[in-house]
Amino acid sequence: xxxxxxxxxxxxPDVRTGKVISHAERLREVVEExxxxxxxxxxxxxxxxxxxxxxxxxxxxxxxxxxxSQTKRIRLTSAVTVLSSDDPVRVFEQxxxxxxxxxxxxxxxxxxxxxxxxxxxxxxxxxxxxxxxDEKLDLLxxxxxxxxxxxxxxxxxxxxxxxxxxxxxVQDRLPVWIGSGGTPESVIRAGLLxxxxxxxxxxxxxxxxxxxxxxxxxxxxxxxxxxxKLAVASHSHGFVAEDTDTAADKFFPSTxxxxxxLGRERGWGYYDRSAxxxxxxxDGALYVGxxxxxAQKIIHLRKNVGVTRFMLHVPVGSMPHEDVxxxxxxxxxxxxxxxxxxxxKWEASQQE
Numbered sequence: 001x002x003x004x005x006x007x008x009x010x011x012x013p014d015v016r017t018g019k020v021i022s023h024a025e026r027l028r029e030v031v032e033e034x035x036x037x038x039x040x041x042x043x044x045x046x047x048x049x050x051x052x053x054x055x056x057x058x059x060x061x062x063x064x065x066x067x068x069s070q071t072k073r074i075r076l077t078s079a080v081t082v083l084s085s086d087d088p089v090r091v092f093e094q095x096x097x098x099x100x101x102x103x104x105x106x107x108x109x110x111x112x113x114x115x116x117x118x119x120x121x122x123x124x125x126x127x128x129x130x131x132x133x134d135e136k137l138d139l140l141x142x143x144x145x146x147x148x149x150x151x152x153x154x155x156x157x158x159x160x161x162x163x164x165x166x167x168x169x170v171q172d173r174l175p176v177w178i179g180s181g182g183t184p185e186s187v188i189r190a191g192l193l194x195x196x197x198x199x200x201x202x203x204x205x206x207x208x209x210x211x212x213x214x215x216x217x218x219x220x221x222x223x224x225x226x227x228x229k230l231a232v233a234s235h236s237h238g239f240v241a242e243d244t245d246t247a248a249d250k251f252f253p254s255t256x257x258x259x260x261x262l263g264r265e266r267g268w269g270y271y272d273r274s275a276x277x278x279x280x281x282x283d284g285a286l287y288v289g290x291x292x293x294x295a296q297k298i299i300h301l302r303k304n305v306g307v308t309r310f311m312l313h314v315p316v317g318s319m320p321h322e323d324v325x326x327x328x329x330x331x332x333x334x335x336x337x338x339x340x341x342x343x344x345k346w347e348a349s350q351q352e
Contacts, residue, residue: 001302001343002309003336004044005037005328006079006235009057012261012318015253021318023056027063029321034067036325038074040332046079046109046235046311051117054261061094061106068102076102079198079235079311080111080179084132085118088140088157089165096169104170109198110137111179112186124156132156134189141193144174177233187212191219196231199307205283206234206301213306233309234301237316238287240294240330241323247288250323251315252276258317287312291334298335299342310339 009030013020021029034045045067047060057063060078068076076098081091091108099106112133113119119126135154142151143165153159178190179198190197197216199209217227237255241247252273259271269275279286287294298310314327 001298001340002043002233003298003331003339004042004046004074004309004311005033005331006046006048006311006313007033007057007315008048008050008055008313009063010054010258010315010318011056012054012254012258014318015257026056026318027066029324030057030063031067031070032321033324033328034064034074034076035070037328037332038067038071040329041336042074042328042332043336044075044077044107044309044311046077048079049082049118050115051121052115054258059094061098064106065098065101068098068105071102071105073105075105075107077107077177078109080109080113082113082115082118083110083136083140084112084129085122085124086136088136088143089160092140092143092165092174093167095174096167099169099171099174100167106169106171107175107177108140109177109179110140114181114200128156137193140176144176177231179235182209182212184212184215187216188219191216191225191227191230192223194220194223194225194230196233198233198235198309198311201234201236201285201301202313203279203285206236206285207283207304209234210305231308232306233311234305234307235311235313236285236287237314238294238312239314240289240291240312240327240335242290242330244289244293247290248277248280250319251288254315254317254319256317291330291338294331295335295338295342298339299346302339302343303346 009026011021011026037045047057047063049060051058064076095106095108135156139151142149148162148164149160150162151160177196177198180186181200213232220227220230239247239251256271280288287297301307
C-alpha cells in the first residue's frame with residue numbers, strides 16, 4: 001500500500017488575513033513539502049497542472065524537477081497533466097528529463113482536465129474534449145514504447161515518421177496513469193489499455209467507487225491484461241493533526257472558501273460546516289482527523305474499494321505552510337506505518 005500527497009499549489013486568499021501568497025513563494029513552499037514527504041517515508045508526491053490565478057503550477061514537471069535533486073526515494077508525478085491541451089512529445093520529453101534528474105522516479109498522470117482554462121489558452125476547442133484526449137494518449141503511449149516513433153497522426157496532431165524522441169527515461173518505460181473523476185467510460189478506457197487508474201474520490205461515499213474498480217478490472221481482463229497486477233489509486237482531500245477536533249477546525253475555513261469559489265463557477269450548492277462534518281465521518285470522502293482516524297479510513301478504503309495507492313490532497317485552499325508541513329509529517333511518520341502494517345496483515349489473511 002503506497003501513501004502520498006497531492007497538491008494544486010493553491011494561492012487562494014488567507015481566510016484569516018485576506019493576504020494572497022505570491023506564486024513564487026508558494027512554489028518554493030511546495031518544494032519544501034516534497035522534500036519533507038521524502039524524508040518521512042512517503043511513497044509519492046503529485047502536482048496538478050492549472051492555468052489560473054489561484055493555482056501556481058502550470059508545469060508540474062518543472063516543479064517536480066526542482067525537488068528531484070533534493071530527494072532520494074519518493075516518486076514524483078503530475079496530478080494531472082492535462083494531456084488534451086498539451087503536446088504528447090513535449091510531455092514525454094519533460095517527464096523523461098524528470099526521470100533522469102530523479103534517477104527513475106518520474107510518473108505521468110494523464111487526464112482530460114476538470115479545469116478547462118488551458119483549452120482556449122492553447123487554441124483548442126472544448127467540443128473536441130474527448131477526441132483530443134484519445135488521440136494524444138495514443139501518441140504518448142507510442143512514445144513510451146520505443147526510441148523511434150512512427151505514428152499515423154490524427155485530426156489534431158500531424159503524423160510522426162520514424163523520428164527519435166529524446167532524452168530517454170531511466171525507467172524502461174515511463175509509468176502513465178489515467179486520472180478519472182469516476183465515469184464508467186474513463187475506467188473502461190484505462191482497463192482496456194492496461195494502464196493504472198487514479199480515482200478522484202472527493203465526494204459522497206468512497207465505497208461507491210468499488211463497482212468502478214471492478215468494472216476497470218473486468219475491462220482489463222477482457223483485453224488480455226493481468227488485472228491483479230494493475231494499480232488503483234485514490235486522490236482525496238484531507239488533513240492530519242494531533243487530534244481530530246484540531247484537524248477539522250484548521251482545515252475547514254480554507255476548504256470552505258476554496259470549495260465555494262469553485263461551487264459558484266460550477267453551480268454547486270453552498271459548502272457549509274455541516275456538509276464538511278458529514279464528509280469527514282467514517283463513511284465520507286474527507287480524510288480529516290488524528291493519525292488513527294485517518295489511518296482507519298484509508299484501511300477501510302483499501303479493503304472495500306481495492307485501492308493500492310492513497311494520495312492525500314492537502315491543502316484544498318491556502319493554509320499556513322507550517323500546518324501543511326506538520327500534516328505531511330504526521331502522514332508519513334504515523335498514518336502510513338499504521339496503514340501498511342494493517343494492510344499487510346489483511347492481505348496475508350486473504351491468501352490463507
